[in-house]
Amino acid sequence: MKNTLRLFIFLFAIGLAWPLLAAATPPTIAGRLVLKMRAGQMPAQLTAVLDRLGAGALQQKFPHTQAPSPERPGSVDLRGIYQFAAPAGLPVAKARAALLATGAVEYVEPLYIREPLYQPNDPLADSTLTDIANSQFYLKQIQAYRAWDITRGDSSLVIAITDGGVRLTHEDLRQQVKHNYADPINGLDDDHDGYVDNFTGWDFANNDNDSGYDPTILHGSQVAGAAAARVGNDLGLAGLGNLCRFMPLNIYPNTPTGSFGGYEAIVYAADHGCQVINMSWGAIGGYSRFEQDVITYAAVNRDAVVVAAAGNSNTDVLFYPASYDHVLSVSGVQSTDQKSGGATFNHRVDMVAPGLSIVTVNGGRDDDYTAVGGTSFASPLAAAAAALVRKVFPQYTSAQVMARLRQTTDNIDALPANAAWAGRLGTGRLNVLKALTRANLREARVISSTFAPARPAYAPGDTLRLTADVQNLLEPVTGLTVTLTSLSPYVTVRQGSFAAGSLATLARATNAAAPFRLAVATSGIPLNTTATLRYRLTAAGGFQYDQYVDLLLNPDYVVLNANDLAVTLTSRGNLGYNDVTATVGAGLTYRGSGNVLSEGGLLLATTPTQVSDRLRSTGRLSRESFFSLMQAARQEPGPRADQEARIAFRDTVPGTTPRVRSVGVAVRQRAYAWATPGRRDFVLLEYSLKNITPDTLKPLYAGIFTDWDLPNPDGAARNAAAWDSTRALGYCYVLGTPTPQMGPAIYAGLRLLRGGTPAVYSINNGAPMGAAVRLADGFSPAEKFLTLSSGTAPAQRTAGLPAGADVSQVVGTRLARLAPGDSTTVTFALLLAPTLAQLQASADAAAQVYATILPTRLTAPVAGFSVYPNPTVGPLQVELPAQFGAESAQIVNALGQIVRRQPANGRNLNLNLLGLAPGVYTLRVLGASGVLTKAIVVQ
Template sequence: MRISSSLLMCFWLFSVFTTLANDGLKKKFKLPAGVTAKDIVPNSLIIKYKNISTAATRSVQNNIASGKQKIQFLKHEPVVKLNRIYELPIQKQLALDKVGLNKVYEIEYRSSQSIENVINTLLEQEEVEYAEPRYIYHTSSEPNDPFFQQGTQNHLLRVNAVEAWNIQNAANGQIIAVVDSGADLEHEDLAANIYLNNNDPVNGIDDDGDGYIDNYRGWDFVGASFTNGRPDNNPDIPSDSLDHGMHVAGIASAVANNGIGIASLAKDAKLMILKAGSDDNATAIYRGYEAILYAVNKGVKIINCSWGGPGFSAYGQDVINFAVSNGCLVIAAAGNSAKEGLDYPAAYNGVLAVANVNNSDIKSSSSSYGFDVDIAAPGQNIWSTLNNDTYGTKSGTSMATPLVSSAAALVAAKYPQLSGPAIGEILRLSTDNIYTLSGNSNFVNKLGKGRLNIAKALESTPAIAIRKQNIILQDNSDGVLAGGDTVELAIDLKSILGNVSNLNVTLSTDNPDVTVITSNLVLTQLNQDETKQLGFFKVFLAPRTQENVEVIFKLQYASSNYQDEEFFALRVNLDYLNINENQIATTLTSNGRVGFSAQDAQNGLGFVYQNKNLLYEASLMIGNSTSRISNNARAPQIGRAEEDFLKITRPLKEIDDTNVLVAASTFNDYSSNSPLDVQVINKHYAYKNAPDDKYVIVEYLIKNNSIVPLNGLYVGLFCDWDIDNSEENIVKYRPDKSLAYTYSVNPGNPYTAVKVLNTNASVQFYPMSYQLVGDILEDDSFTRAEKFTSLSSGIFKTELGESLGGLDVMYTMGVGPYNVASKDSIQVAFAFIGGDNLNDIILSADAAQEKFEGLQLFESEPVLKFEVSQNYPNPTKGNTFFDVALPEAGSLFVDLYDITGKKIKQIYGTALMGSGKHTISTTLNDLSAGIYFAEFQYRQTKQVVKLILTN
């Protein structure tokens, strides 16, 4: 593993009815792209067990404590305490059990390992469903604008607050949970609206039995410091630097009609202040999801989250699922990255995501945007409450979000019977269109349905709201959604609000390479809170469809009294095929890589054995010099890879029967700056029955498409295996088996191996590790010259890592040199093997060799006529070569003449040479520099080649 490489992460939100789904296969955890040390709490994790029992949790703790990593749990507590569950209504208990939040634990640990290694150790435990960091999210406001004229609240006028108050004058005590950095509970314009839990007054006793002592005015989930503090009953902020939550609270529900300060849209909504940050960090949100859980269990319908970050959390999505199932509306800030793509929790399914526009309804320059945004609201230079009875401005999606929460409280006051998600839909469907404004022309449909209009929401309440819940796919290309295929889509639709009959659903896309064949379907009846599947839509992907492209689809809903639309994205025309036919699961790509199509272990399964992915990288390298080496291994630039190979045909299954699956792809090296001009057919053979079910044969048929020979050609794979802790691996080479095998110093882990199967060239093996001084990878850079060195140095070492107690080992494994005539081809094949121990590996290696020798995998192209190539090199200093093609066996003689026509000597002669292609050599060191002619006589035919000899 390259520890300094940045990782990319894309999260699929769709379920697929194909064998592409690798159910039960645990992938190695990598920190998501954009997440750094500042975004995670050190030595703290969230884990979810598959089943809760004392034996299961103790088994996990004992296993990881006794391993070499010696991971020790210092804290192991359920996120939802059992004594709190018993106090919940039966409906909430059932909801907790269904989502599985009663199986989620927070742990603090001690270990010398990296957080990624600790998580991967936990993921290897059978009892663990997921393990992930405790992400730190950050508040989403911009710095104050010092030139702004204080005292104006144009944002209220922009959303038609005055007209709204004529319809619904106040929120009538509806509760808004403000999950943030805390608030000044005594502020002159907030104090009267702070929610008070009269069932638990401040007396040192948990009067209401909910597990929180004296949670009278909210709760502080972190305390003075995340590392040294403790949760307490004081969400009041100790300093001005923590006034983010204070500003948010004022927008949500500052006291109105009190003759001082500001007004809020909701006027008198109660504010449940839930402090999820620490006193010593003004922007970090550590326990936002616990605060959301608290609000849900207290029966709060509207939950404001003016914070976010890049870290997707399965625990976070579980919490949102629980909130939605209990009728809560979670409203979250889209983020202030100024880029397409939302922060979490705004990006989770079920959250109402809010973008920021200015008072002209133009997207704020800092606001994040995307098709997942639900609604926009003013958030620029918003005047609100600050610490110690003061006021000021802040900007950002953090400010737009509580304005939407405040509006939600007014709608909830008018329609108390509605669920939170239904209230969110009313707000979304009542917005004003802002896409006709020129300033938003680049963001059409990426700022939600439109800008908040609370008067419209209260005056003409929508009666129906439909939202997709899931996309189901079926295709004819094993889940790759390939160009040229017809894909079928089914959609799970839920009625959030109202009953609907004869709902017309239309699917469309603006992508010119995608044609929706079946574009309209009708759902005859859908009742409120009901979910039904509608399908199938048929979609044709043109053969020219861009590889791995993300296609945006639009769903339009229409009935007699309802119209709406929403969007979703699908990544199509994948350049890889997952193969899971025996005890090995791996991926055939269209660029020669094995296991993953893209760098940094992306797009594929890797190499899975014993339900563990053991491979980080296996990249193809073909070259004959330090300057001409076509490859897609990691690049000299950290975090990048060479991409010299260009797809010709995507992976396709050729055979799939009860015994074997054979799949193939084709590519060339035309993306290289100095191509060799080769075309490669890459095949995978996966046998389904013992003794051949623990390996996959990976074959490369390499054709020289150039008009000159490729001499001194080497072919190999750069491999980076990660078994258990990647920094405790050993690799060894067995010359008698042409086999490189890798294993962990920790017992009980599987072995992996790569075996060279063809025997017509010398095996090359070069182990390496960036952890060694003087190693070829020490600088974390892998140049083309270094790649060729690793590919052409014979058996450089036969072992690496054993004497040092293990290393993060990599190696190049290959064969060569080959001399490949123009239009000729060579075959190179490897067996990728998984096993329980070395003996298991050897048995599979022998079986793979026997299987390979019994296959007619490659046939040379027939020779149709007598041909002789130009000698190479030319000019030559003495040693030179000729390629000769004979259609039938026969005699061949070669005589050398000088420029006057005088015969100098015979340089080759045989009475019988077999049919086919041959390479002959000669030495001319005894001759003077000059021009010579080589005359080839085959049977009764002659060919002459002019050559130049230099000193």
């Protein structure tokens, strides 16, 4: 558990700082995704889904790992993790939605690439000295020589160096390598661990047994030297681990087919007896449940001390893997104990170690040395110290080893040079002597935090509860109290004290019976604000220890969930999620289902090159035409609905930004949801479109793209798309008979309620090469324009028939012209229902609500003008005011088309609306005194 306990945190603002968020996402291994099966589920259940996605077969990632044990609370099961090959054009969001919809999968994620953390040294460093033996200043700084009087470690203690290949023949490393004598090099897997001839570690990047010298990256040799270079051999330098050995595990590719293998190396190290695992690599952002599972397995299941470099960003950011739970996060300092210039600082840093001018093995030759800098070299010093602690305290768990290292540091916050980073450099600078000798150490800490209700972010006015689980790791404590304080002006702690009492070593306590209570401010919170809460643990005898937990406030999206739908609306026109990886947002669910929409959002276009959207483009990228003008806001209740949303965004004016080809429209979006019976299966989406260019847009196309992933009975690609022309309703459904395993059937669709001429384009996502629209290789502007501008031709009304497929659909409209400065409104009903008949009924109800409850213009009642019965099944009687002088009557549908017309005279009219599709219409009566209108509902 880190100094900050992780809720689900967004590291950067999602608003106008969206490019920062994208930049904070590490690169991924192309063509490979990873998933975790739920307990009791089998990979065979996913075969049909993988076939539909065009993905390869599942490969169990860690078949030889240890099962979770009740004797180790919090241990995880890695045997359910599988990887598979993914087609180049497959969006992560698409794969995630399709696989999660089966109910057999916990998560689906990309595999991130974490970079080595090398930082070049300044020219005045000790690397200029010729007497290498006297240049390791840091050994005195951390009291290593005196610590070696206590213990020099042991050759049975092994530190895993997960890094680049190590020069195994180096004079200061060759005698320190841990070999696997149970599997000599003979072409056989003698020890039956799944690795052939893994005598000297393993190369996880290239999948072979050569973990040795790589001329393209010396980082691994340098890290190994700092931790474990040979001591007392009259050569080179002294590694802090002294007699401890190291296991070389290469994680960086040096072949065209290789790929990053850091987390596979961690599992291997844990399974092969490494008591300490060092990770001098990582990246900002990109939180991964898969990576956290791997860390938890190593630290909890296998009781390894997992140590990581905190990063070289010189910023307060979360850096992974260092910021994961169960990792000792190590930042860096200079010889004066001032923070190194580039070192990352944050509340999850546990401690610091020397990280500048670290003299170590170089690795280019068998007898070379160099001075290097960066937290990459602070981390192996802490890892080596952990190995020495394990020698002196063999009964300690990995969590206790980390606690002892934290509680024996030299505090450096009081140094004037570190004032700016006080509280964000952990407990202090590594002191190995204290770690081995100090008695009566105490450390109780919060090991888990649980918020209720559990949400990725909290809105203004929310109230929540926080349960803290506490464990005492070292000597018994008396009178332990946990006090919660908000360091943010936007969160108030209403109840923030927890008396844990007296705890023996490794004993636990929880405040689940009376959790902390918090309230979020009702207004004034900036978008995407991260609020920090501080746990202060105190006990008798002067013990005090601080930890931190963060939560996201006031996110730039809203969720409407007043009825049976729960849909995320983003501030940039998307539905479900704000990003193509489906991580920002809550998706779209129906009656407790999983997410059924992998991607959705508004499309605008005037030509094949003038297209605006935030949807997928090529590969795993998205277009970013729209940017937010105001925060997405939810009102509950609203003036006209139980929940209402207000959003404003726009694209750029064509030609004003280089290489940006957009339409030039500002959008005000309103959305409405009701909890009342008869209105629980739809949400109304209303878009007011304003031309912000100096030219008339003629025509302007607008529509909504939906990539539905409805749950299938057998996981096969059995979705189909269709078009109900009488209602301008595009919908998607599952072919076949529902089964208990898939839950209730779901029909999903969009009905055009207001706008110009309707359009629909149904897409088979797996269409072959040469198809007019082929999502397998991306979604180009020209393809998007085609889907909007092709009307309702019979060939594009359906997709997925007769056998079913993975389908998408665009439901849109053609607006003949929009003059400069003018606005028009386009409205859709987002619908989900268990049957087609119910979907159609909900579509009619949505049209009725839109015409009667959400009138486009509020008109004053006209005396003497009445219509009955309304609703009607056909017959309609109209009474008109005296002296009106009626001339004709018209019935107009929701698309503005006249569907009935008849002459009129006198004060009474009899109309017959039999044959009209159910829905909302407008009665227009034209007379000498003007025009009278009334909304009519046909049942």
